[in-house]
Amino acid sequence: MTSADFQTDLSSEAISVLICESSSVQLRILSEAVQQAGYSVQTANNAEDSLKLLNLGTVDIFLTGIEVGAVSGLEACWSLKANTETESVYTIVITASGEDRRLEESLDAGADDFIRKPVNMTELRARLRAASRLVRMQKQFKRLAETDALTGAANRRAFMQYLELRAESATRDDIPLSVIMIDLDHFKAINDTHGHAAGDTVLIQTVQAVQDCLRDNDMLGRLGGEEFCVILPGAGLFSAGIAAERIRAAVESMTISTDEGVKVPVTASLGVASLNNGDLICAPDVLLQTADAALYRAKDTGRNKVWLDGAEEQDDAPQQQQAG
Template identity: 40%
Template structure:
């Protein structure tokens, strides 16, 4: 493990360093709190052993600075205060500053070893929790079947993209996609076949979008493409490319049968001084999708005011 030690006393510093190095740790050394903080910021370490009394910045001050720095990061650091003070008031002060543990100075080798092991164990637990939290966060944003963004994730990034496109004075386009006759596929071939179709359509859509575009699963057999910077014509072009690729797929089912599917597309884009909020934009794409269904499916419709086009 990489350990940073901070101590203004040369003898105690050397002893600590030697002990830790003998145990196989990589040791960084600082002669006071300020130097320790600079070293820490340059070379983040998981464990810090710091003296209490030091010039410039004392142990508790260093603890506070480390805690402050760690806000918003997911790298925990474990801090052990090295001190000859042992009154409960001082302990409370050190803990309040963010120290995780204490070692009385001069340290006993066995005690140091035990406290280090304890620190490693707690760091491992913290890291496991952080990993689990990040995985939960990822799962909460992902559609498990297709691996695409789910609706919640789409809404979040749409909000950001809307803001960004408004700032950059560029259009924002969306395309709503709905598989044709999906219920019949499920009824006739079973839900596993339906799942396979959804996966294949998802990867077809992903293959057709441009860099910076993204696609998510909006609902059961509905997908949404988001095309930052795309005007209505570009949206319709991307949608048409997707439509042709979906139509050209031959999806092999477990019984060997080859299935062909198609999808309908509704595209809408907004720009200029009268640009509309993204939720309204999605409604427009939905409306255009409805026109595509009405007109016989397997086609792209562009939202243009009250009138269908494309």
């Protein structure tokens, strides 16, 4: 997950609709109609299976009947809205014509909208379009809350949440996890000499350069000022060191000029730490502190270099290879 993931054009994202209907015929009719309208469709014929799919976090809109097995569609709505992980899913309940009591129960259960049987497909498409606008707006607000406004990298809050999840996963599944702390060298001097506009350009282009070095499930976060950090799930210390050297070289090779045409040289110091050490398991803060200590070793020994945690001397940077 690079910072590019936080800048995706939401209007181009497919909206996922989960349809729950006990009648296989009705389920097929609804599924085909919704799919033809351009939505990504999942189906279930009972509420229990629907809740399992909903808990996977891949559903944007939940379209459900009321009588859909031992657990009703209304009970599914209650469960959906009571769970902080799924409460933002937009819910449309299909009610039988003339059942005003059911309509009231649906809204009380947390449904966002309703549609009566027999379902008019034109009306259904219109309601889905309205729901999609709200879903995309919610996603945009969520991404803004998770993103550093200047650079597009993850902000500190989103970064720490992802690190905690990855640390738990690494411990549970016994897989490595590494982080790379990145600090731009002499950044204050860049601001003082060339102005804050040039400094902002350096930060923005640094994020672009770093994200080009990352895999899909890596995350780049801005922790503050000119300090950044990368989470590398599945990468041990050596592999993370190779990735760090790739990042260091990418930052050093950036071409940045002021409005007056003055070239601004940029370098970075990087510290790498891994969660392979048993003392660090389930301690994301300790992992960051360890990477930070390695970063300062890089700065103290000359800057523009990568320092791996636990190393006494590092004369040579890791050779370029594919991090894994």
